[in-house]
Amino acid sequence: MLHHSIMCCYQLLWVKVLCFVYNGSIETNPSLYPFLVSFPQLLLCSLYEIYQALEEALDNNSNHPSVAPIYFPLELARLESVERDLEHFYGQDWREKIVVPAATKIYAHRLRQIGKDNPEYLVAHAYTRYLGDLSGGQVLGRITQKSLGLKGGEGLSFFSFPGVSSPNLFKQLYRSRMNSIELEEEERKGMLEEAVRAFELNIQVFEDLQKMVSVTETESELMHTTTRNRCTRHSSTHSKLAEGEKLTARSLQIQTSLVNASPLFRMVLGICVALATVGMGIYAF
Secondary structure, X not given: OHHHHOHHHHHHXXXXXXXXXOOOHHHHOXXXXXXXXXXXXXXXXXXXXXXXXXXXXHHHOOOOOOOHHHOOHHHHOOHHHXXXXXXXXXXXXXXXXXXXXXXXXXXXXHHHHHHHHOHHHHHHHHHXXXXXXXXXXXXXXXXXXXXXXXXXXXXXXXXXXXXXXOHHHHHHHHHHHHHOOOOOHHHHHHHHHHHHHHHHHHHHHHHHHHHHHHHHHHHHHHHHHHHHHHHHHOOOOHHHHXXXXXXXXXXXXXXXXXXXXXXXXXXXXXXXXXXXXXXXXXXXX
């Protein structure tokens, strides 16, 4: 069965997640801390592209014999939830502001491609994304709410599945439906290969996000260096000095509070990345 055949892929994903979160780079680079606050928003941008392509393909193939058994738009659809969260974080013009890595676009292209050429392969991607998100949704929502200081449910729509009253029972139903799909041997082999591809695509998205974190860290260091140099050159000017002191105090305040909360932020970052790479999907078995 599909969900047994791809168990090892989840383990590979967790290894990659943990290597990044606990490799020490976050702990030893305080300039990266302010960016961690925006990491969930960055993640949402990629999830928007991925779910837009996935749900468009599922909708277009809802009557396909392989797709119909696992087609649950009312219970699982995530696109509208992601859009609400993006509007909360970026404003009404969020579509003009979001940025996604190249790997996200490659992933979305693959989803649209198989939606046209091999609709049965959508089962692998739907299983990979939806059951992972459903498994970790409530826990991730609480952690994100606490770490970002969100009030009520604003900015947390993605983590909520109001159409699913019992996640465990629903996952059992979903796996049962998936295992009921009749496939020829070649089709089954192709679907398993596509499941592996789905994990690989998620890993590539994760790795591209990691590169974006590194770039942001470098830019942050350059910004702080430039600010210090300017403050030094204009130290004789009272207004500039006051402004520099205010900026320094604010920077120290942010860094100190985040350093003290670094274990929580490592947890949030790790779980959010796991969400993007479907690491939480291991609990779906």
